[in-house]
Amino acid sequence: MENITASIVVYKNNPVELERAIKSFLTSKLSGKLYIIDNSPTPAAREVCNAFDCHYIFTGSNLGYGKAHNLVMCESIGRASYHLVLNPDVYFDSDVLGKLFLFMEEHPQAGLAMPKVLYPDGTLQRLCKLLPTPLNLATRRFLPFSSQLLKKTNDHYEMNLSHYNRVMNVPFLSGCFMFLRTAALRKTGLFDERFFLYAEDTDLSRRIHREFKTMFFPFAEIYHTHGRGSYKDLRLTWYNLKSAIQYFNKWGWLFDKERKMVNEIAALPFQTINNYGPVSMNGATVAQRSMNE
Numbered sequence: 001m002e003n004i005t006a007s008i009v010v011y012k013n014n015p016v017e018l019e020r021a022i023k024s025f026l027t028s029k030l031s032g033k034l035y036i037i038d039n040s041p042t043p044a045a046r047e048v049c050n051a052f053d054c055h056y057i058f059t060g061s062n063l064g065y066g067k068a069h070n071l072v073m074c075e076s077i078g079r080a081s082y083h084l085v086l087n088p089d090v091y092f093d094s095d096v097l098g099k100l101f102l103f104m105e106e107h108p109q110a111g112l113a114m115p116k117v118l119y120p121d122g123t124l125q126r127l128c129k130l131l132p133t134p135l136n137l138a139t140r141r142f143l144p145f146s147s148q149l150l151k152k153t154n155d156h157y158e159m160n161l162s163h164y165n166r167v168m169n170v171p172f173l174s175g176c177f178m179f180l181r182t183a184a185l186r187k188t189g190l191f192d193e194r195f196f197l198y199a200e201d202t203d204l205s206r207r208i209h210r211e212f213k214t215m216f217f218p219f220a221e222i223y224h225t226h227g228r229g230s231y232k233d234l235r236l237t238w239y240n241l242k243s244a245i246q247y248f249n250k251w252g253w254l255f256d257k258e259r260k261m262v263n264e265i266a267a268l269p270f271q272t273i274n275n276y277g278p279v280s281m282n283g284a285t286v287a288q289r290s291m292n293e
Helices: 015-026 046-050 065-076 096-106 134-142 148-157 182-188 200-211 234-251 257-266
Strands: 002-010 031-038 055-058 080-086 090-092 110-118 177-181 213-224 276-281 284-289
Touching (some): 002 096, 015 090, 031 065, 065 080, 065 200, 080 182, 096 213, 134 148, 177 182, 177 200, 182 200
Parallel strands (some): 110 213
Antiparallel strands (some): 080 177, 090 213, 110 177
16 A cells, blocks of 8 residues: 555646646655646646656546546545645645654544645745634635724634644645545545535535544645635636535535534634643654644
């Protein structure tokens, strides 16, 4: 069985960024098979992929983000211990996968992990979130922090009181880099293919969080270009709104008892564990807490 397989879904992506993402994964000693699923109108990414040891799949149509990943994840859950869902605009150092692999091996109750995510200039991306309410998504999209109250609401949603400097169990982790235990996927299922683009990561995180821990691990760092396309492209804005409607139709709009309970637990100031102990990781001593909540 392989240690880690990975999939990258592309749609008219920058070939330089794609090449950098491919190199980031393949330079790790733990990396296994890498799949590139191309939803573009033409197989333009094939030339980039041919230069590397990866498996290229041209779908011939835009299947959507989750459905394209599912094409290969259904195979990976039987051939690898972990599967990485990776965006084509992400890059990282060669030791990142090793740190995450060791963390997950030492914590079998974790079904999903995400490292600290930075912009290319080193600025933190706040991608640890509570389960969203309709108000969260509406204000972030159309009333971006126009008052102190909205800013406070968003700070709560993004778990900013955590300072992003400790291991914590987070209900919603970004889909740009999902380090998934395949045993968890066998239990909870893959991406819900009803979501064409956006919200599929929220939904999968939530389902895994029901059965396992979904962990933020800040002692590994990656870089994410993060173009925020839905703020610039009306077509992507429509996909975003449609997915939000589908998500709340599935889980509940105003009345979602599970969301309320999960968010209350996750937002407790000291909900990440007591009893830190030093753990050696690739020569570096990392402060890590036990996961016995």
